[in-house]
Amino acid sequence: MKNKQERIQAPTVITAHANADFDALGAMVAASKLYPEAVLIFPGSQESSLRNFFIESTTYLFNFKAFKDIEPESVKLLVVVDTRQRSRIPHVRPVLDNEGLRIHLYDHHPDSDEDLPAEKTVVRDWGSTTTIIVHEIKERGLTLNTEEATLLGIGIYEDTGSFGFNTTTPQDFEAAGWLKSQGMDIEVITDLLSHELSAEQVTYLGELFKNAKTYDIHGVDVVITEMSTDKFVPDFALLVHKLMDMEKIKVVFALGRMADRIHLVARSRNPDVNVGRICASLGGGGHDAAASATVKDRTLAEVRDDLFALFYSQINPQIVVDSLMSRPPVVIEGDKTMADAVELMTRYGLKDVPVVEKDSMRCVGIIGHKIADKAISHHLGDVGLSEYMTRTFETVEAKTDLYRVMEIILSNRQRMLPVVENGELVGVITRTDLMNMLIEEPARIPDSLMPDHRRERNIASQVRNRLPQRMLDLLREAGELGSEMGWEVYAVGGFVRDILLGRPNFDLDLVVEGDGITFAKRFAARLGGRVKAHSKFKTAVVILDDGQRVDVATARLEYYEYPAALPTVELSSIKMDLYRRDFTVNALALRINPGRYGQLVDFFGAERDIRNRTIRVLHSLSFVEDPTRILRAIRFERRFDFQIGGQTMRLIKNALNLKLFSKLSGTRVMHELQLIMNEEDPLACLLRMQELGIMEAIHPLLSLDKERIQILTELVKVHNWYKLLYLDPAVVPWKLYILGMTAGIKRDEISKVTSRLHFTQREERDFLQLRDMIGEALMKLMGWKEGRSRLSRLYKILHPIPVEGILFLMARSRKEYIRRNISQYLARLQYIEIEVNGKDLKNIGIEPGPIYTIILDRLMTAKIDGRAETRHEQLNLAKKLNKELSVNLRDENGD
Secondary structure (H helix, E strand, O other), X not given: OOOHHHOEOOOEEEEEOOOOOHHHHHHHHHHHHHOOOOEEEOOOOOOHHHHHHHHHHHHHHOOEEOHHHEOHHXXXXXXXXXXXXXXXXXXXHHHXXXXXXXXXXXXXOOOOOOEOOOOXXXXXXXXXXXXXXXXXXXXXXXXXXXXXXXXXXXXXXXXXXOOOOOOOOHHHHHHHHHHHHOOOOHHHHHHHHOOOOOHHHHHHHHHHHHHOEEEEEOXXXXXXXXXXXXXXXXXXXXXXXXXXXXXXXXXXXXXXXXXOEEXXXXXXXXXXXXXXXXXXXXXXXXXXXXXXXXXXXXXXHHHHHHHHHHHHHHOOOXXXXXXXXXXXXXXXXXXXXXXXXXXXXXXXXXXXXXEEOOXXXXXXXXXXXXXXXXXXXXOOOOOEHHHOOEOOOOOEOOOOEHHHHHHHHHHOOOOEEEEEEOOEEEEEEEHHHHHHHHOOOHXXXXXXXXXXXXXXXXXXXHHHHHOOHHHHHHHHHHHHHHHHHOXXXXXXXXXXXXXXXXOOOOOEEEEEOOOHHHHHHHHHHHHOOEEEEEOOOOEEEEEOOOOOEEEEEEOEEEEOOOOOOOOEEEEOOHHHHHHOOOEHHHXXXXXXXXXXXXXXXXXXXXXXXXHOOEEOEOOXXXXXXXXXXXXXXXXXXXXXXXXXOHHHHHHHHHHHHOOHHHHOOHHHHHHHHHHHHOOOOHHHHHHHHHHHXXXXXXXXXXXXXXXXXXXHHHHHHHXXXXXXXXXXOOOOHHHHHHHHHOOOOOHHHHHHHHHHOOOOHHHHHHHHXXXXXXXXXXXXXXXXXXXXXXXXXXXXXXXXXXXXXXXXXXXXXXXXXXHHHHHHHHHOHHHOOOOOOHHHHHXXXXXXXXXXXXXXXXXXXXXXXXXXXXXXXXXXXXXXXXXXXXXXXXXXXXX
């Protein structure tokens, strides 16, 4: 593998979706004519014919590279063809984080929610993406050679089914005609797309024939077939094409279980069946006539059941929103209060109500009965609806089909769906409306959209690959014990989150749907550990012999009696236990009981938020109940390079407007600040806090001005430098950064800050003493002269000061030679010891007394300055000093 120095610079890169087909390959080569300076990154393919062709021909002819061959940071322009979805280009994901990256997109697939934002987007509803780019090449007056024209032709022929698919457009024929004029070799294309099957492929094709069954779905004949093997089957899509052609099939869905994955290939020659949309619901993609998906951790039967449910909701759907919605809707105007909303919803028996603009029917939000009730309990009944209503929500039009309604209400967990026409609210559909309609025909509900399905994905393989054997053993032991006791046991929170993120985290938190303390005692006895129990919170900590700690909790619901209060605990289920947590990304659980080991429990869309790199609270009053969650939101945002979601950011600003930080105890604020200062980049968190006005909300004296930010910037640098040296003593980060945060505050005012942060008397005394020592040292260092001042003087200045103070001095020093000498003290001088002690002084005839301290101090000075480096030299100097000091003492005494 090339190292970083050998990678090439690639300012412009062209790529396509993973598992590329001929259209993706052709479109990439076509795009290289529009971007001649670009490097082509081929994402790989599952089709052996394409892979062989690529290896033998395309790599040789065109400028293809592997992603490992380029320097990711050098990419300024990314050109993506045949897809717009972020999830389909994992091979170039690092490039997407480049600052100022420009993106150009060329695609013929439908829009999706995860389409990349782009500087330039060219999307046409044509038969192939290659066709789109061929038209641009033609318009620019560019020419192709025979090899280029043939490769582009392969892409068009494959994605249009040799012009036999209903998705074929006049533009596809026109592009092929122009390619022919450029030298396209049709015989090569025919040979490549129509090659003979191997004996093994014939066997698999026979299995597809035997298992093919036709179903009448709303008057449309749909063929479903399947096969199973323990290895990957090359050219599975080719076998499906053969099946369609030989049996004159209009719509086919072929499922292939290959090792641990289900591969789905779908083809349609019926305009009423959009196979791209169906495959997208299973995590794949494609267009109306041809699509595919790969499903992990599911059985053939489960995927087949999902297909049937999707068929009923998508194939020639008979039900649209107009026939489901309630009209006219009950609404509340946006200038009303939370108390008004509770009264209205109670009167009409509603769980949610749409919020509209005053004197209009434009929907601007949704308020829920549960949130409004909580607001009343927190004495916030007079607060306006705009503060806590949900502003981010989906809407539909009256002619929208059933599947979109299911997707929003069931999959996106939006209980109320506003129906709008021309921007005005005309009706609503609730989850109850949908379930009442579906109760007689449950097969209409795609299992893949049901919350239970979404939260039960199995990630056992990720757990095995990302945890050390010791942690795997702990999970297994805990799961087996839970089964023996008849209780479900889960790993929860950040431990599960970091498995999905691929980050190391061995802080294991368990939740038991039973008695957590009893479980912890049995678990500790089983593994030879000890237990610390907290009966009030129904939690315990198991401490094992190797120091590993396992936190065990009883599945519980926390509620807060008033804003910023400590929680009161009640017994509840795992769902309610997760609901009490701070953010969706932390509201995850992993089943560890045998039989269900590895199943991911996700009630609140955590996986989606992790994928979208978003920090989102679980409910609108989260920050009212616990304002310290604001600091945690910032900490997680900076740690994971996520973004705080829009609604969550509005709730943060609302909590600050309500001055909720003033109700927090200094102990809780200080605890969160200490966690922030233990982060890899505490400055990023502090700057974000300053940006949002949080520093001033904690205490006005902590607001960060330009000088403090500069000091903190230098502190981060010197702290990181010191950590790399692995020196003792270790730095206490909060002491270091609080010095920077309080720089410039006068001594008689610093107690206001220490009091607000609830320093103990000892912490306050030590902190004030440290500031005084730093001040004195700064004055002494001002007189330091490079080349003239001895190192022993520096030693005497710095030695009494704790390491946090020394690093602060290093960060504050403007003179490079002083910083250099301070670093020398930290790395070498502070560890210097003399080879002579009091016993040695006595042995050479020096009478014990205060003179010992003076002599040993001067010996240390001499060693640091290089005047007495060996034991022999130090003993000789001690004798000399004894004589000099004795004479001086006699003179002072008048002898």
